[in-house]
Amino acid sequence: MSHLSSAQLQELKHTLLEEKKELEHHFITNGEEDASHGESLTDSTGDLSTVDNHPADQGTDVFERERDLAVNNTLNDELDQINAALKRMEKGNYGICEVCGQDIPFERLQAIPFTAFCVDDSPEQSLRDDRPVEEQVMTPPPSGAGEGRQEHDRRFDDADAWEAVEDYGTSNSPAMAAKRDVEDYDDGM
Numbered sequence: 001m002s003h004l005s006s007a008q009l010q011e012l013k014h015t016l017l018e019e020k021k022e023l024e025h026h027f028i029t030n031g032e033e034d035a036s037h038g039e040s041l042t043d044s045t046g047d048l049s050t051v052d053n054h055p056a057d058q059g060t061d062v063f064e065r066e067r068d069l070a071v072n073n074t075l076n077d078e079l080d081q082i083n084a085a086l087k088r089m090e091k092g093n094y095g096i097c098e099v100c101g102q103d104i105p106f107e108r109l110q111a112i113p114f115t116a117f118c119v120d121d122s123p124e125q126s127l128r129d130d131r132p133v134e135e136q137v138m139t140p141p142p143s144g145a146g147e148g149r150q151e152h153d154r155r156f157d158d159a160d161a162w163e164a165v166e167d168y169g170t171s172n173s174p175a176m177a178a179k180r181d182v183e184d185y186d187d188g189m
Contacts, residue, residue: 003103004095013089015113016082023079027072078114085114097121 004012088094095104099121108119117123 004106004109008106008109009089009094012094012109012113013086015110016085016089019113020079020082020086023075023082026075081114081116084116088116 085094095106095109096102097104097118098116100118102118104115104118108115115122
């Protein structure tokens with residue numbers, strides 16, 4: 001910790017404690033200390049029965065419950081990282097990268113006070129590369145759709161449907177035409 005001054009350490013410790021306090025307050029206020037393991041969907045929605053609910057309402061409830069659980073898991077992980085950073089402060093190895101052992105710059109610690117890694121050794125936060133299993137059984141889109149659409153220009157598709165039908169006129173009678181004294185369907189356009 002030699003690269004951090006006592007004032008910098010105090011600032012970072014204060015930030016960590018404030019974030020910890022906010023996260024703990026979130027869990028206490030929302031009664032979600034153990035929400036990931038606790039009540040059922042019926043208990044969380046407050047409904048006595050799901051019989052009278054439309055399936056779309058049940059879908060919305062499930063979606064919102066899953067979202068809340070995901071948010072709680074993320075906040076729980078952040079709280080664990082904050083607690084680990086405070087322990088590193090107590091042990092005297094805060095601000096040192098766990099992979100390479102180099103000092104973590106103060107500016108990085110200000111941005112992410114609970115980090116245990118320098119920028120070069122930071123674990124990747126990318127999206128997963130695995131695809132949904134459904135894609136293995138899906139049929140490919142018809143040719144001419146998507147990127148290959150320009151290759152088949154002038155070929156009939158849904159976008160050309162209006163032009164094809166327009167040649168035959170409209171369903172408006174001559175009496176409904178915008179022009180006056182129209183006697184033929186084709187003249188009314």
